[in-house]
Amino acid sequence: MIVDLVDTDHHVHSTWSDDAVSTPAENLAAAQRAGLASIRMVDHVRVGTTYVPEFLAEVAALPRVDGLEVLTGVEAKILDASGRLDVPADLVVGPGGVDRVLIADHQFPGPDGSWSPRRTLEELAAGLSAQDAMSMLVQATCSAMERAGRGQLAHLFSLLPKIGLHESELLDEHLTAIADTAVRTGTTVEVNEKWRCPGPRAVLALAAAGVDLVGSTDSHEASTVGSYSWVAEAASARRLVGAR
Amino acid sequence: MSDSSPTRVLVTGAGGPAGIAVLRSLARRHDVVLLAADMDRYASGLYLVDEGARFLVEPGLSETFVDSLVELCERERVDVLFSTVDVELPRIAAERKRLDEVGTALAAPSLETLEVCLDKYALAQRCDGVLPTPRTELLGASDPDSWDYPVIVKPRRGAGSRGVHLVADADALRALGEDEDTLVQANLPGDEYSVDTLADADGHVVAAVPRSRLRVDSGVSVAGATVADEELEATARKVAEAIGLVGVANVQLRRDAEGRAALLEVNPRFPGAMPLTVAAGVDMPSLALDLALGRELPDRVPFRELAVVRFLEDVFLAPSEVLA
Numbered sequence: 001m002i003v004d005l006v007d008t009d010h011h012v013h014s015t016w017s018d019d020a021v022s023t024p025a026e027n028l029a030a031a032q033r034a035g036l037a038s039i040r041m042v043d044h045v046r047v048g049t050t051y052v053p054e055f056l057a058e059v060a061a062l063p064r065v066d067g068l069e070v071l072t073g074v075e076a077k078i079l080d081a082s083g084r085l086d087v088p089a090d091l092v093v094g095p096g097g098v099d100r101v102l103i104a105d106h107q108f109p110g111p112d113g114s115w116s117p118r119r120t121l122e123e124l125a126a127g128l129s130a131q132d133a134m135s136m137l138v139q140a141t142c143s144a145m146e147r148a149g150r151g152q153l154a155h156l157f158s159l160l161p162k163i164g165l166h167e168s169e170l171l172d173e174h175l176t177a178i179a180d181t182a183v184r185t186g187t188t189v190e191v192n193e194k195w196r197c198p199g200p201r202a203v204l205a206l207a208a209a210g211v212d213l214v215g216s217t218d219s220h221e222a223s224t225v226g227s228y229s230w231v232a233e234a235a236s237a238r239r240l241v242g243a244r
Numbered sequence: 245m246s247d248s249s250p251t252r253v254l255v256t257g258a259g260g261p262a263g264i265a266v267l268r269s270l271a272r273r274h275d276v277v278l279l280a281a282d283m284d285r286y287a288s289g290l291y292l293v294d295e296g297a298r299f300l301v302e303p304g305l306s307e308t309f310v311d312s313l314v315e316l317c318e319r320e321r322v323d324v325l326f327s328t329v330d331v332e333l334p335r336i337a338a339e340r341k342r343l344d345e346v347g348t349a350l351a352a353p354s355l356e357t358l359e360v361c362l363d364k365y366a367l368a369q370r371c372d373g374v375l376p377t378p379r380t381e382l383l384g385a386s387d388p389d390s391w392d393y394p395v396i397v398k399p400r401r402g403a404g405s406r407g408v409h410l411v412a413d414a415d416a417l418r419a420l421g422e423d424e425d426t427l428v429q430a431n432l433p434g435d436e437y438s439v440d441t442l443a444d445a446d447g448h449v450v451a452a453v454p455r456s457r458l459r460v461d462s463g464v465s466v467a468g469a470t471v472a473d474e475e476l477e478a479t480a481r482k483v484a485e486a487i488g489l490v491g492v493a494n495v496q497l498r499r500d501a502e503g504r505a506a507l508l509e510v511n512p513r514f515p516g517a518m519p520l521t522v523a524a525g526v527d528m529p530s531l532a533l534d535l536a537l538g539r540e541l542p543d544r545v546p547f548r549e550l551a552v553v554r555f556l557e558d559v560f561l562a563p564s565e566v567l568a
Contacts, residue, residue, distance in 0.1 A: 018312040019299040021285065021567040044319065077318075106318050107346070117347035161249035162321055162347060194296065217296075223565055224296045 004215075005235035009226045010040035010071065010190055011102065011154060011216035016055045017043045020220035024059050027222050032065050034226030040152075040214075042073040042102055046086050049074075056098065075102035075154055081111045081136055083143025093149050100188070102154040108133075108163060109140035120163040130169050138174045142181040151187040153178075155218065157202065158195035167199045175202055179209035190216035193231045203234045252321055253533065254279040254348075256301065256313075257328035259287025261464055261516025266326050267292050269522050269529035276533070279320060285567040291559045298567060304332035310339050318346035324536045326351045326529070328514055334358050351536040353491045353512050360487050361512040365400050365427055367487070368507070375482040376506035378430040384422030388414035396429040432506055434499025437471065439480035440521040442528050443489040444541045451526040451545040452480040452495075455517060458551075465517040469551035470524040479505040487512075491535060492528050517552075524550040 012027050013020040022030070024041050031039040041059050045052065052074060059072050077086040085101065093101055107114035115123065124133060137159070145151045156178070157167050182189055189211050191203055195218065198206070207213055215235070219225045228235075253270055257263040258280035267289050270276050280290045281299040290298040299316060302309045313336065317325060325348050327333050336343070337355040352358070360366050368380035383397070397420060398408040410431065411417050417428065441452045454476040459467040480495040487493070487510060494515040496508040514529065521528060524547040531541055 019281070019301055019316045021298070021300050023568070026568050044315070046315075104319075106321075116345045118344065158321070219296065221296065221298065221567060 005191055005213060006215055006226075006228045006232050007035070007037040008039075008215040009034075009036055009217050009219070010038065010073070010152065010188065010214040011042050011075075011192065011218045012039055012225055013043055013075075013218070013220040014041060014055075016051055016058075017220060022220070022222035024055075024062060027219070027225055028062050028065065028068075028070065030222035030225035032068060036068060036226045038069040038071065038214075039225070040071040040073050040099070042075050045074040045076050045088060045091070047088060049088050052088065052091060052098065071099045073100040073102050073152060074098050075104050077104050077106040077114070078109045078140050078144045080113050081109050081140045081143075083109070083140045083145075083147050085144055085147055100150045100152045101148040102152045102190075103141065103144045103148055103187075104154045105137070105141070105156070105159040108159060109137065111136075117162045124164065130165055131171070133163070133165065134170055134174055138170075138177055142177055145181045145185045145187045148187070149185075151185065152214070153182070153187060153189045154216070155192040155195040156189060156198045158192065158197045167197070167202060170202070172205070175205040176209070179206050179211050182206065182211045183209060186212075188212045188214050190214050191231050191234045192216045192218055193228050194218035196230045200234060250275055250277045251323045251533070251537065252277045252279060253324045253326065254281060254299075254317065254320065254322040255289070255326045255328065256281045256332060258282040258289030258292075259284050260289075260328055262328035262514040262518065263287075263326075264289045264292070265516060265518035265522070266328060266514055266529040268519065269527055270533060273530060273533075279322065281316070288559055290567065291561055291565070295565065300567060304329050304335065310335055310342075314339065314342050314346060314348075317343060317348040322348045324349050324351050324533055326514070326532070330511075330513065333513060334362060349536040349538075351491065351532045353487075353489055353493060357487050357489055357493075358512050361493065361510040362401055364398065364509055367510060368427075368429070371483060371486050371507050374486045375479050376500055376504045378432055378500065378506055378508075380427055380429045382424055383417075383420060383426040383428055384424050386417075386428050388417040391417070391428065392430065394431050396431050398427055398429065400425045400427050432498035432500050432508065434501075434503060436496065436498045436508065437473075437476050437505070438465070438515060438517065439476055439495040439497060440492065440515060440518065440526070440528060441480045441484050441489065441495050442492050442526070442531055442535075442541075442545075443484045444535060445490055445538075447485060447488060447490060448543075449481045449484050449489075450531065450541050450543070451528070451547065452477040452484070453521045453524060453526050453547045454480070454497075455520055457517070465515075466554045467552065468517055468520055470520060470547055470549050472547075472549050476505050479507075483507060483510060492532050520550065520552045521547070523552070524548055
């Protein structure tokens with residue numbers, strides 16, 4: 001079954017994330033109102049997070065809605081260039097656990113750990129080339145996909161503006177590496193409304209390579225679940241690919 | 245950060261007059277994306293920003309408040325954080341480095357400045373000899389017979405007018421005991437002024453805008469006027485230098501028996517009456533944002549004399565839009 005990007009919302013936070021305001025039940029009702037075919041309930045984790053079983057139990061106990069698939073995930077930061085993820089050691093992914101690990105570029109994955117935007121800008125000023133920085137980020141992202149097992153790239157490339165880079169500086173081989181790894185590892189890639197990324201060039205390249213793309217609002221309140229404007233355009237770009 | 249990418253600014257305390265003032269000022273800038281946070285879902289400032297940019301946070305005194313705020317700033321890629329909540333500010337300022345590590349600059353004076361302002365005894369000691377400062381002693385270390393009455397008694401630490409009262413004579417002062425966390429201060433009989441003061445990264449005062457508080461309702465100024473008065477401005481400048489101010493503080497002055505402007509206290513944050521100062525020509529939230537971003541500030545920003553009367557405003561919403 002081919003589902004349009006805008007009929008999915010695979011990145012919806014609930015009150016299990018500190019600052020979010022809506023419960024899973026409220027997000028489910030919002031997904032139903034928005035006419036979504038699929039929603040992924042996702043909350044933030046770190047290495048010390050302990051709530052995941054309770055979160056999963058709450059989602060599992062939600063009433064079933066005809067025609068609406070309910071999936072789960074946890075969102076974790078890439079910690080370093082090796083693609084290590086900030087997840088609890090006992091996290092179960094797959095049957096009995098979360099459906100996917102959302103891989104987030106909250107910080108730049110440096111060889112010695114997360115780099116703050118300032119550190120990254122300093123490294124770039126001190127001689128790290130934009131191409132090398134891009135390659136490190138892409139490499140770390142690919143390694144994180146391998147490690148996650150069942151992953152989903154959350155707001156891919158949303159970090160770039162913060163470190164003075166732009167998707168136009170990505171080489172085709174960068175996009176090919178991400179696409180190949182995503183296909184091989186079964187990683188989905190979200191097209192993110194909130195951060196407006198990845199851009200049309202990357203979306204087209206990933207779609208053409210057969211990557212499973214999903215829509216994402218990155219909502220933390222029910223009122224924005226399934227609400228798209230920027231992604232709707234990316235979705236029509238993908239349809240162009242399909243028609244080729 | 246590249247110039248083309250808008251600056252993401254998070255304002256906490258979105259329900260208070262200071263939070264609203266900062267939000268309304270920064271909303272006029274086209275290079276800013278505003279995010280708002282409060283512990284209360286009915287905080288009106290939450291609804292002055294876009295849906296999706298509204299966050300509920302833990303109370304400022306909660307043990308994990310700073311941890312979760314730093315995580316929020318990291319995830320939301322906040323460039324600059326404005327805290328307008330008294331109890332949060334020193335806690336956040338103490339963790340400025342952690343915020344810096346996730347790419348967030350805190351638009352607030354240094355922790356050292358905050359601490360000297362929040363300890364009114366330390367503040368009086370710091371300013372004594374630099375500018376007219378009323379005699380200030382700890383209750384337990386003070387001779388009740390040595391004062392001219394009435395005197396002011398107030399908590400050593402704490403914000404606003406909470407716990408401040410006049411004591412009529414030595415017997416009444418003796419009856420208060422010997423609390424080390426309470427101050428006795430000479431009562432200044434003259435008119436009171438709030439001076440909104442902004443100092444740049446070098447501590448140079450860019451603007452000091454005295455305001456009279458013509459009417460106050462529940463601690464909030466509801467009528468006031470900016471006052472061009474060299475002495476008030478100069479006194480506020482001296483205070484700013486004495487406390488090492490970088491950023492915005494609200495310096496409260498009162499005229500003493502000789503009519504000189506003397507120090508009452510310093511609130512090291514944005515005051516709720518800030519819209520008057522903005523309208524009078526000094527957009528301090530916007531200048532504070534530039535300061536936090538490391539941009540050069542003008543050497544001096546002038547203001548004009550302007551009066552204000554204030555009223556409550558309404559934000560109408562679909563019931564479903566109120567955060568659940």
